[in-house]
Amino acid sequence: MIGMIVGGLTKAVGGYFENKSKESQAKSNLKKAEIEAKTSVAKAVAEGKLEADKLDAQWENKAVDQLSGSLKDEFITLVVLTPCCLIFIPSLQPYIRLGFDILGTLPDWYINLIYITVCAGLGLKGVGGISKFMKKK
Numbered sequence: 001m002i003g004m005i006v007g008g009l010t011k012a013v014g015g016y017f018e019n020k021s022k023e024s025q026a027k028s029n030l031k032k033a034e035i036e037a038k039t040s041v042a043k044a045v046a047e048g049k050l051e052a053d054k055l056d057a058q059w060e061n062k063a064v065d066q067l068s069g070s071l072k073d074e075f076i077t078l079v080v081l082t083p084c085c086l087i088f089i090p091s092l093q094p095y096i097r098l099g100f101d102i103l104g105t106l107p108d109w110y111i112n113l114i115y116i117t118v119c120a121g122l123g124l125k126g127v128g129g130i131s132k133f134m135k136k137k
Contacts (some may be wrong), residue, residue, distance in 0.1 A: 037062060071122040080118075 083099070086092045 034062070076118055076121045 083096050087096050
């Protein structure tokens with residue numbers, strides 16, 4: 001009986017460490033791939049082989065790939081959607097309305113900073129990505 005318990009625990013602990021090892025190896029491989037991608041892009045730019053549009057697309061794809069392990073986009077989504085959920089609680093409605101009224105009085109430069117922060121958090125690059133986002137406003 002004790003042998004079965006010890007065997008089960010040993011198997012569970014071994015599996016945990018095996019998974020951690022695989023996770024560590026995957027992170028290492030991802031870092032290598034990122035370095036190789038940056039190096040190849042830098043070489044191509046130095047050789048003048050890439051057009052600016054292709055470079056921007058590669059940068060944005062790379063940024064999106066890097067965000068896959070990040071919590072920034074989840075945090076931004078949570079912050080943006082929280083008022084949408086809380087508005088269904090009648091006792092909170094006046095506070096949410098007041099908050100949006102106050103947001104409406106903020107200076108344009110601050111609102112633009114918010115747009116830039118959200119765009120950066122979502123992986124949109126530079127003037128192109130930000131201007132696309134702000135046109136939808």
